Amino acid sequence: MPTHSPPGRRALLAAAVLGLAAPSIARAQGRYPARSVRVVNAYSPGGTADVVCRILFGALGERMGQSFAVENRPGAAGTLAAQAVARATGDGYTVLYDATAHSVNPSLFGARLPYDTRKDLLPVFLAMQTPNTLMRSPGFEARTVPELIALAKARPGRLDCASTGIGTVQHVSLELFNMLAGVRINHIVYREIAAARNDLTSGRVPLQFSNVPSTLPLTQANQAVCLAHCGPAPVSVLPGIPAMAEYLPGFETWEWNGIFAPAGTPAEVMQVLNTELNAVIRDPAVVARLTGLGALTRANGIEDFAAFREQQIAFFAEMVRKADIRID
Incomplete structure (x- = not known):
């Protein structure tokens, strides 16, 4: 049997030096991000999700010294972008920027969804x-929510409300309103938000559920009137506007945006992103821009966001079932 001579002192010293250096070398090689990160945005340029996405990732890029390149890939209620990211390598260099539809789609599309929301896309x-x-x-005769409810009860099925798609949070908000108020207002679907806004401001359609950032430009230009917001607390950029829950207890719907990574993305990479993004939303310049839009932010960890997503998926699943919302 061959025998091996014990290593000499010099060899042992060299091995020890390399051993001590290895963690530092690994950290240097593993610094994230070491190159540009691709951000797949599920929505069109210029919309609320796109504006907020670019504010956050622009600031994040400056903070981390690497480019976070936003790639808009709208279509199919966000599923095109989500599918692209679900199939991407989980290395931290492709992430998804998605919105409320992310939590509607599992119940809306069911088995037809080309990915598993929970398993393939990590909060x-x-x-x-x-x-x-x-x-x-502006010319609609109902000036308050109680007046609207009274009018809808007097004219069942004769009032219309616009949205940009079946199963959107705007559609779900209308269905929740119908349920809680005991009325039937028709859902009118538009392919594009611009067309819906034009018909709202011209009076061709009297009502539309929207969100705070999309509402502000219209109210500030006196092109539309905000009857109520759907949050639990006053909204600073909509002074004097009541909460829907004042008239319909329990009414609460949100538009939200979130960042997701493909399955397999290292937990430490996800934690770096979460930590740095929490720092970004504390930056006074970012705070000022988002506050002006009516886009609310709050500190949140990965587990916090995961719990929020579960709550939203459950809420929309119940609404899709109760309102019998279907995609043909």
């Missing part, structure tokens, strides 16, 4: 949360 950070709103056209 990283809740980027923004803002209440939905109910707007009316």
Whole structure:
């Protein structure tokens, strides 16, 4: 049997030096991000999700010294972007920027969804949360929520409300309103938000559920009137606007944006992103821009966001079932 001579002193010393250096070398090689990160945004340029996404990742890129390149991939209620990220390598260099539809789609599409929301897309950070709103056209006769409820009861099935798609949070907000108020207002679907806004401001459709950032420009230009917001507390950029829950207890719906990573992404990479994004939303310049939009932020950890997603999935599943919302 061959024998091996014991290593000499010099060899042992060299091995010890390399051993001590190894962790530092590994840390240097593993520093994240070491190159540009691809951010797949599920929504079109110029919308609320896109504006907030670019504010956050622009600031994050400056903070971390690497580019976070936003790639808009809208379509199919966010499923095109989500599918692309679900199939991406889980290395931290591809992330998804998605919104409320993310939590609706599991119950809306069911087995037809080309990925598993919970298994394939891991929550990283809740980027923004803002209440939905109910707007009316300037000439609409109902000036308050109680007046609207009374009018809808007097004219069942004769009032219309716009949204940009079946199963959207705007559609779900309308169905919740119908349920809690005991009325039937028709859901009118538009392919594009611009067309819906044009018909709202011109009076061709009297009502539309929206969100705070989309509501502000219309109310500030006197093109539409906000009847109520759908959050639990006053909204600073909508002074004097009541909460829907004042008239319909329990009414609460949110538009939210979040960041997700493909399955397999290292936990330490996800934690780096979460920590740095929490720092970004404390930056005074970022706070000022988001507050002006009506986009609310709050500190949140990965587990916090995961719990929020579960709550939202459960809420929308119940609404889809109760309102019998279907995608043909």
